[in-house]
Amino acid sequence: MALEDQAPSTDRFEAIVRAETGPLFGVAYSILRDVQEAEDAVQETMEVAWRRWDSLRDPQKRGAWLRQICVRRCLRIHRNLLRRSWLADRSESAASIPTDHDLDLDRSFRGLTRQQRAVVALHYQYGYTLDECAGLMGCRPGTARSHLARALQTLREELGYE
Amino acid sequence: MSDEKELEARLRGYLARGAARPAPSELEARLLKQIPAAPGRWLPQLLAAAAVVLLVVGVGFAFQNLRAQRTVRPAGGGVVSPGITPTPSATVGSTPAVGPTASSGAGGTLGLSSIHMVSANVGWATGDTDNHVNGPNAGVFRTVDGGIHWQTVTPRDQQWVDIVASSTQPQASYQTTAHFLDGERAWVAGIITTTTDSTVTVFSTSDGGAHWQAGASFRAIQSAGAYLDFVDNSHGWLLLEVHQAMQIDRVAIYATADGSHWRLLTDNTACNIDGLTFNSDSAGWTSSACAETGPSVATTHDGGRTWHAQPLPFPPPSVESCGCDSFAPIFLSASIGVIPTNGPIMFMTSDAGRNWSLRRLPARAAFQDFVDATHGWAVDPETGTVYSTSDGAHSWNPVSTIPNVTNVPQLDFVDQSTGFALRGPGKSPLLKTIDGGHTWHEIQPTYS
Structure with missing residues (x-):
């Protein structure tokens, strides 16, 4: 293991930010469907990663490690209306307005709980098994399975597949 | 294209x-700009200063610390004390069970997925061994020496033995879930999953796993979740995913009043499949992992025939989200109970579950464990910080840090002083504390 992997230099961490911001934002946005909250999740992920870099035992798993932190951040981000008003000058502050052309699915998906959205996105978009989803989310496999079943049931009902 | 596939394709595209x-x-750009303000920028200077201090202080402590092999550093305010890895003991008081997982006794590496200690010395665990005879996490183990050595006591499931012997179903797998009532009495659900469904057989023991009695078998969905709970030798419940249509779990609850004959109580569609707890032959709870209104449980007052949601006092998601799931309650007495979560909140009752009150924990502290109404612990699954409370979860203090925790750590305290911890499922050492969580000593569990 290279020493630089254990203690990231500023340059190295900047390279990581450049390489991982996009993919992490994709994960966060897939779950949160809100640009501001996804930005917050990525920012918190990077802050945690910087503080806890020495806990990354296998540099080859850096991407998976960051993704796990990001998923946890997504599940725990609290809506803070006051903070959001301070952030209103962000260029994409209105980006939480649905932008997907499948408006019905978008509306139904946003109505799911955050855990349900997470397991749906991780399972169907990123190909994780339910056991792996549970690991990423910090819950038990049965719980992840429940969230997925409930999410699919809700989508079926709301989109007229029953 | 069927509706199911059409929805899936639409969902994948979205x-x-x-x-x-x-x-x-x-x-x-904003992230890059923030790097200079991150604590890590101070790290070189901080480390340099700390090195000087440690060099001076370290000389004084050097000789005293020669015996220390591993140290777990308290997160705040605690005393740093060295721990010494216990030497494995070869003596176990119970007779090995005859079963597929019984090994040669050489004592290989044991990966524990969960532990249930009933005292400082006696306890049970589920997990995996090197030989993988049964499959990951299918083994049942028992210790009488505080977790140093574990005796394999997995019940022999003849149907699984036949499948292994015939090699006709190479895709089949075996799992177990268990309920441990005390140091001698336990029930295990052996789950054989084939390419089409699962068969679940309930086994029971009253002699610490030396002998098992095979009980009823149930047909269930593939890789079914199964949860057992008993309040005494006779009265037990089995929660099982019995059918899956359109990927909707149907959860059936069976009950026994004599420990061997089971009857179906309900098979209503539900998603409450993450735990089951009774604290009498009539009052029970399931965790509700699918609540739309935040953490909640479902409860019964008629032995499991009818269930209704029991909302917990937590703000709706539009106001606050804990991003967490509630687990099935743990009752510490007839009236005192705790609903742990995998987030920084929990719930307590002092009236046998009729009312629950919210307790908040430090950010990210989760996976709570209590030994009485006032003394409890929690762990941050990201940093490994262990918190303790001695006032019924009204206030929490960091007491130590468990390094290298994984996603789902487990704390298991048996009294105010003695407790065990798993960093997470896998072949990591078991951790033990005898001072209420201030210091932890590693145990590398062996099995036979």
Whole structure:
């Protein structure tokens, strides 16, 4: 293991930010469907990663490690209306307005709980098994399975597949 | 295209478009600008200063610390004390069970997935061994020496033995879930999953796993979740996923009043499949992992025939989200109970579950464990910080840090002083404390 992997230099961490911001934002946005909250999740992920870099035992798993932190951040981000008003000058502050052309699915998906959205996105978009989803989310496999079943049931009902 | 496939294709397309959404251009720049303000920028200076201090102080302590092999550093305010790895003991008081997992006794590496200690010395665990005879996490183990050595006591499931011997179903797998009532009495659900469904057989023991009695078998969905709970030798419940249509779990609850004959109580569609707890032959709870209104449980007052949601005092998601799931309650006495979560909140009752009150924990502290109404612990699954409370979860203090925790750590205290911890499922050492969580000593569990 290279020493630089254990203690990231500023340059190295900047390279990581450049390489991982996009993919992490994709994960966060897939779950949160809100640009501001996804930005917050990525920012918190990077802050945690910087503080806890020495806990990354296998540099080859850096991407998976960051993704796990990001998923946890997504599940725990609290809506803070006051903070959001301070952030209103962000260029994409209105980006939480649905932008997907499948408006019905978008509306139904946003109505799911955050855990349900997470397991749906991780399972169907990123190909994780339910056991792996549970690991990423910090819950038990049965719980992840429940969230997925409930999410699919809700989508079926709301989109007229029953 | 069927409705099911059409929905899945539509969903995959929607998710792919979302995942491909580019990050706002200013995000990366903002993150890069924040790096100079991050604590890590101070690290070299901080380390240099700390090195000087440690060099001076360290000389004084050097000789005293020669015996220390591993040290777990308290997170705040605690005393740093060295721990010594106990030497494995070869003596176990119970007779090995005859079963597929019984090994040669050489004592290989044991990966524990969960532990249930009933005293400082006696306890049970589920997990995996090197030989993988039964499959990951299918083994049942028992210790009488505080977790140093574990005796394999997995019940022999003849149907599984036949499958292994015939090699006709190479895709079949075996899992177990268990309920441990005390140091001698336990029930295990052996789950054989084939390419089409599962068969679940309930086994019971009253002599610490030396002998098992095979009981009823149930047909269930593939890789079914199964949860057992007993309040005494006779009265027990089995929660089982029995059918899956359109990917909707149907959860059946069976009950026995004599420990061997089971009857179906309900098979209503539900998603409460993450635990089951009774504290009498009539009052029970399931965790509700699918609540739309935040953490909640479902409860019964008629022995499991009828269930209704029991909302917990937590703000709706529009106001606050803990991003967490509630687990089935743990009753410490007839009236005192705790609903742990995998987030920084929990719930307590002092009236046998009729009312629950919210307790808040430090950010990210989760996976709570209590030994009485006042003394409890929690762990941050990201940093490994262990918190303790001695006032019924009204206030929490960091007492130590468990390094290298994984996603789902487990704390298991048997009294105010003695407790055990798993960093997470896998072949990591077991951790033990005898001072209420201030210091932890590693145990590398062996099995036979």
